[in-house]
Amino acid sequence: MVEQLCDGLVSRLILIGIEGGDAAGRAEVSRKLAVTLRGDRQFSAINNGEAVGQARDERFVYAHRYQLSPAVTPERFTEAGLRDALGDSLDLLSSSACMVAKDLLPHDPTGEVAALVGQLDSHAQPSMRDGRSAVLLAQTASAGSDTDAQARAIAAIRAAYAHATATAPTSSYRLVMTGPGVFAVDTRDTIMRDVRWLLNASIVLIVLLLLGWRCIARCRPCCSGLAPVLSGVAAVSVAFDTVHASRSVSARR
Numbered sequence: 229m230v231e232q233l234c235d236g237l238v239s240r241l242i243l244i245g246i247e248g249g250d251a252a253g254r255a256e257v258s259r260k261l262a263v264t265l266r267g268d269r270q271f272s273a274i275n276n277g278e279a280v281g282q283a284r285d286e287r288f289v290y291a292h293r294y295q296l297s298p299a300v301t302p303e304r305f306t307e308a309g310l311r312d313a314l315g316d317s318l319d320l321l322s323s324s325a326c327m328v329a330k331d332l333l334p335h336d337p338t339g340e341v342a343a344l345v346g347q348l349d350s351h352a353q354p355s356m357r358d359g360r361s362a363v364l365l366a367q368t369a370s371a372g373s374d375t376d377a378q379a380r381a382i383a384a385i386r387a388a389y390a391h392a393t394a395t396a397p398t399s400s401y402r403l404v405m406t407g408p409g410v411f412a413v414d415t416r417d418t419i420m421r422d423v424r425w426l427l428n429a430s431i432v433l434i435v436l437l438l439l440g441w442r443c444i445a446r447c448r449p450c451c452s453g454l455a456p457v458l459s460g461v462a463a464v465s466v467a468f469d470t471v472h473a474s475r476s477v478s479a480r481r
Contacts, residue, residue, distance in 0.1 A: 235372065235373065237367070238372075238408065239371070239372025239373070239408045239409070240272075240367050240369075240370070240372050240408075240409065241365060241366070241367055241368075241407050241408070241409075242365075242366040242367075242368065242381065242382070242385065242405055242406075242407040242409055242410060243363065243366075243405065243407050244261070244363070244364040244365070244366055244385060244403070244404075244405055245361040245362070245363055245364075245404040245405070245406075246258055246261070246361055246362040246363075246364075246389075246401055246403060247361040247401065247402045247403075247404060248400040248401040248402050249400050249401050251362075253401070254361065254362035254401070255362055257362065257389075257392045257393055257401060258276050258363075258364055259276070259278070260391070260392035261276075261385075261388050261389055261392045262274050262276045262278065264388035264391060264392065265364075265366060265384070265385065268384055268388075269369065270368060270369055270377070270380060270381045270384055271366050271367060271368055271369060271381065271384075272368065272369045273365075273366070273367040274364065274365075274366050274367075275364065275365045275366075276362070276363070276364040276365070289341060289344060289345070290335075290336070290341060293336060293340040293341050293344060294340055296340075297340035297343045297344045298343060298344070299313070299338075299339075299340065299343040300340065304338065310338065313337070313338035314337055314338065316339050316342075317329065317333055317336075317337055317338065317339040317342070318333075320333075320342060321333070329342065361404070366381070366385065368381045368409060372408050372409055372412065373412075375409075375412050375413055375416045378409035378410075378412060378413050379413045379416075381409065382405065382409070382410060382413060385403075385405065386403065389403045
């Protein structure tokens, strides 16, 4: 769990939203933003609903079909299991997927690709629009625990957004981001800002204390001389309520 939180797939996802303008304008900004970010090596994947990288994904699925297929079990490669798997693949030739099955059958007779695609195809794809914003899903190449790299990725998204909206007919678009990396960077920046504030306040307080102590040290003789006078006045005031003095008496003294 700790490893997934630090370097898992979810920890490296940044959800990007483009708000404002009309639907066509948001879609155009989304396409420009996606094109720019796909050329940035800080990101391993950018998804905004466009069929980009489909061939790469197909090659990956085909190359790892036996590791990913949910149908692969020890019984799958017994005589009965292979007979059933080959029968299912032959049945696909008479279905609507016959064109794809025809190309895959010589290389994947047990139909592992079909089993994997059938598990992934739930006919419930996430919406790339919610009526108010265009949505992109960015996956960073760096670990989610690397807040410096996440901060650079967020800065790259903002720069790409500024470039995508530089020629936009309206300035009403707004960029919003969320995700574990965004939360981590915001939390780090908040902590660093608080630490700097406390550090500066501590330095100022220490300087004031040192200056105050220096002033007290210089005024110590004066304070020592005033101490008997002030204590005598206080004692007389407590005993007799008032203190009377005469200028002539003071002059003779």
